[in-house]
Amino acid sequence: MFRGAFTIWGRDMRVLRRSLFSELVAVTAYPITLYLAFGVGLKGYIADVEGVPYALFIAPGLISMTAVSAAFEESAWSMWFHRKVQRTIEEYRVNPITVYDIVIGKIVSGFSQGAIKGVAVAVVIFLLTPFRFPMAHFLAYLYFIALGSMVFSCFGTMCGTVIDKPENIGRIQGVVIVPLIFMSGIFFPLSSYPATILPVIRVLPTTAIFEGARLSLLGGVMEPVYTVTLTLTAAAAFVLAVWIFNRKIEE
Amino acid sequence: MNNAISIQNITKVYDGIRAVDDLSLEVRSGTIFGLLGPNGAGKTTLIKILTTLMRPTSGNAFVEGKSVLTDGASVRGMIGVVPQVNNLDRYLTARENLALHARMHRMRAREYGPRIDELLELTGLTGRQHDFPDTFSGGMQRRLVVARALIHAPRVLFLDEPTTGLDPQSRRAVWAYIQSLRSTMTIFLTTHYMDEADTLCDRIVIMDHGRPLVDGTAAQLKEAFAHSHVYELEFRANADRYEEVLRTFPFIRSLERRGNSFRLELRDEESLKPLMDGIGSKDLKGICLEEPSLEDVFIHLTGKKIRE
Ligand SMILES: Nc1ncnc2c1ncn2[C@@H]1O[C@H](COP(=O)(O)OP(=O)(O)OP(=O)(O)O)[C@@H](O)[C@H]1O
Ligand SMILES: [Mg+2]
Numbered sequence: 001m002f003r004g005a006f007t008i009w010g011r012d013m014r015v016l017r018r019s020l021f022s023e024l025v026a027v028t029a030y031p032i033t034l035y036l037a038f039g040v041g042l043k044g045y046i047a048d049v050e051g052v053p054y055a056l057f058i059a060p061g062l063i064s065m066t067a068v069s070a071a072f073e074e075s076a077w078s079m080w081f082h083r084k085v086q087r088t089i090e091e092y093r094v095n096p097i098t099v100y101d102i103v104i105g106k107i108v109s110g111f112s113q114g115a116i117k118g119v120a121v122a123v124v125i126f127l128l129t130p131f132r133f134p135m136a137h138f139l140a141y142l143y144f145i146a147l148g149s150m151v152f153s154c155f156g157t158m159c160g161t162v163i164d165k166p167e168n169i170g171r172i173q174g175v176v177i178v179p180l181i182f183m184s185g186i187f188f189p190l191s192s193y194p195a196t197i198l199p200v201i202r203v204l205p206t207t208a209i210f211e212g213a214r215l216s217l218l219g220g221v222m223e224p225v226y227t228v229t230l231t232l233t234a235a236a237a238f239v240l241a242v243w244i245f246n247r248k249i250e251e
Numbered sequence: 252m253n254n255a256i257s258i259q260n261i262t263k264v265y266d267g268i269r270a271v272d273d274l275s276l277e278v279r280s281g282t283i284f285g286l287l288g289p290n291g292a293g294k295t296t297l298i299k300i301l302t303t304l305m306r307p308t309s310g311n312a313f314v315e316g317k318s319v320l321t322d323g324a325s326v327r328g329m330i331g332v333v334p335q336v337n338n339l340d341r342y343l344t345a346r347e348n349l350a351l352h353a354r355m356h357r358m359r360a361r362e363y364g365p366r367i368d369e370l371l372e373l374t375g376l377t378g379r380q381h382d383f384p385d386t387f388s389g390g391m392q393r394r395l396v397v398a399r400a401l402i403h404a405p406r407v408l409f410l411d412e413p414t415t416g417l418d419p420q421s422r423r424a425v426w427a428y429i430q431s432l433r434s435t436m437t438i439f440l441t442t443h444y445m446d447e448a449d450t451l452c453d454r455i456v457i458m459d460h461g462r463p464l465v466d467g468t469a470a471q472l473k474e475a476f477a478h479s480h481v482y483e484l485e486f487r488a489n490a491d492r493y494e495e496v497l498r499t500f501p502f503i504r505s506l507e508r509r510g511n512s513f514r515l516e517l518r519d520e521e522s523l524k525p526l527m528d529g530i531g532s533k534d535l536k537g538i539c540l541e542e543p544s545l546e547d548v549f550i551h552l553t554g555k556k557i558r559e
Contacts, residue, residue, distance in 0.1 A: 007354045015342045087338035091399075094302050095355035096328035250306055 004097025008105030012078070013112065027070055027117045028124050031062040035125060038187065050189050052218060056131050060141065060214040061186030063125065064148055067118025068209060071149040072156035072177055075110030076169050079160025082106075089249070103157060103245040107238065110153030111146075118145050133217060140216035144226075147234045148209035152177075154237035161245045184210040205233040254313075255280040255407050255437035256301065261310035263296050263461075270296040271307070272461035278454075283429070283438040285452030287445075289553050293461040294441040295335050298411050301439070302332050314407055328356070331400030335411040335441075337392050339384040345395050346371070346380040349402055356403035363402060370398040373428065390421035397425065401432075408432070410440040414447060426450060445546045459553045472548050480517035481541040486534045487511070493530060500529060505550060514541065516551065 016023065038046075039055030046054040082088045092102050163169050184206040185192075193201055201207055202225065212226030256278040263271040270293045278284045286294050299305040301312055303323040311318055317325040340348050346367060353363035371377045374394040384392050393413070400408060413429070414422040429438060429451055442448055448455050449469045456466045465472055486493055490511045497506055497513060502522035507514045517523060
């Protein structure tokens with residue numbers, strides 16, 4: 001069962017390993033810059049946010065952002081590239097594996113990329129700052145990162161499956177992914193939103209990812225609304241991604 | 252079982268276009284079968300259906316007795332596929348490409364290691380096995396794709412234009428290799444090259460517009476057209492003027508010029524007299540009846556020249 005998925009995932013990890021160092025440098029540069037600019041550069045100008053020093057307030061979000069963006073990017077581009085450019089999906093499909101093997105292998109690859117890159121940013125940020133957390137907080141935090149990467153990997157897989165023109169994948173990133181990430185309170189507390197739209201914001205899956213992650217890392221709480229929303233979203237995204245791939249690929 | 256492939260009333264419609272039209276065909280085990288046809292005839296579509304990449308609009312097909320519709324995984328376990336467009340993984344070395352394929356066929360490393368060595372040797376790629384395929388020439392990439400299709404010792408091998416784009420030397424190397432596989436497996440190939448079909452295939456089907464037009468051995472096809480009327484005319488002078496005249500004759504089916512010589516196909520034997528009357532004998536150097544080539548058969552049937 002899922003031998004094929006495991007084989008495809010193994011291929012992706014082998015390729016990643018070849019360029020791991022440069023990938024990690026590239027992927028950590030942006031969040032670390034944001035961290036230094038906002039967290040350290042503006043330190044004297046921004047007061048504590050809801051009792052938390054600003055640098056600490058933004059750290060979990062930056063880590064989650066790296067993870068989920070990397071998961072989306074890897075899944076979307078890799079699926080598109082293997083389907084349209086290299087046509088390796090076609091080669092996979094004449095082997096005795098199923099379409100489920102292929103799509104699940106690709107989703108797990110995107111997820112793995114997200115997780116690895118998120119951890120890399122976390123390591124750098126924690127080396128740069130004096131903040132320390134209990135182990136339990138980390139485990140709760142990991143839950144949010146993992147499910148967040150899963151959701152974004154599935155979403156990326158859907159985009160890479162149905163979008164044929166590469167520029168449209170770039171547009172989705174600019175118009176959907178980045179706004180969703182920024183709106184869910186990486187740099188500001190959700191309490192800044194007007195009370196009327198707050199309920200909408202709170203049920204966004206991205207809010208569950210970022211706000212949930214922050215609460216778990218800083219306070220060790222697994223907020224039920226966020227946990228449930230995220231778990232359901234991840235399950236739904238997975239089923240949808242597999243279903244869409246299955247439909248599209250059989251033409 | 253005698254038939255490795257059995258195609259039953261397959262139709263494939265792409266929004267409006269009938270790429271394959273109610274086609275039925277059987278291919279005997281252990282033979283090399285050649286499918287010929289001009290661009291857009293439906294060859295690749297048929298191969299995609301047989302290799303489970305595409306679902307037919309209607310009909311069914313069986314590979315070694317397994318339905319491509321309901322038992323795709325079993326079919327995929329028995330086939331090797333060389334697609335029309337190379338689909339190698341350019342982020343993996345040649346050897347890794349082969350190993351990945353072997354793993355998807357559930358082979359173990361100690362099983363596929365020696366097999367890969369052997370195939371690299373046969374395809375002359377041993378020295379380049381640790382290089383990435385995008386540093387290979389077109390012919391080397393093609394050979395690697397062929398090697399990949401053979402790792403798991405398939406019972407049926409599908410080759411979609413295996414030698415298109417190769418230089419004469421590489422083509423012959425691929426041919427020799429295909430010949431050496433003869434009778435160890437069933438081979439289903441498509442090609443635009445008549446000489447390729449002539450040398451390799453035990454049986455040839457020429458198709459166009461999704462339907463088969465003729466079916467037989469190369470010798471049979473040529474024999475069937477032995478009574479066609481292909482003549483070669485050679486003029487001493489004024490070939491341009493004669494070309495104009497020839498083009499006005501309604502009974503000439505096809506005309507091809509090479510310097511002062513013309514190769515033409517007449518509608519029937521009765522057309523010979525009006526032809527001779529029309530051109531006179533003043534500048535005529537020679538006229539002879541030609542043995543039809545497979546290419547004549549193809550042009551006669553499809554009305555198209557073969558893509559070069
Ligand atoms: N994905 C597709 N969508 C729509 N039409 C298609 C598609 N693939 C092929 N066709 C059409 O189906 C017909 C048969 O195409 P096919 O690729 O099977 O031909 P072929 O015989 O392999 O040609 P060639 O010698 O050029 O490779 C053509 O008219 C083509 O335009
Ligand atoms: Mg084709």
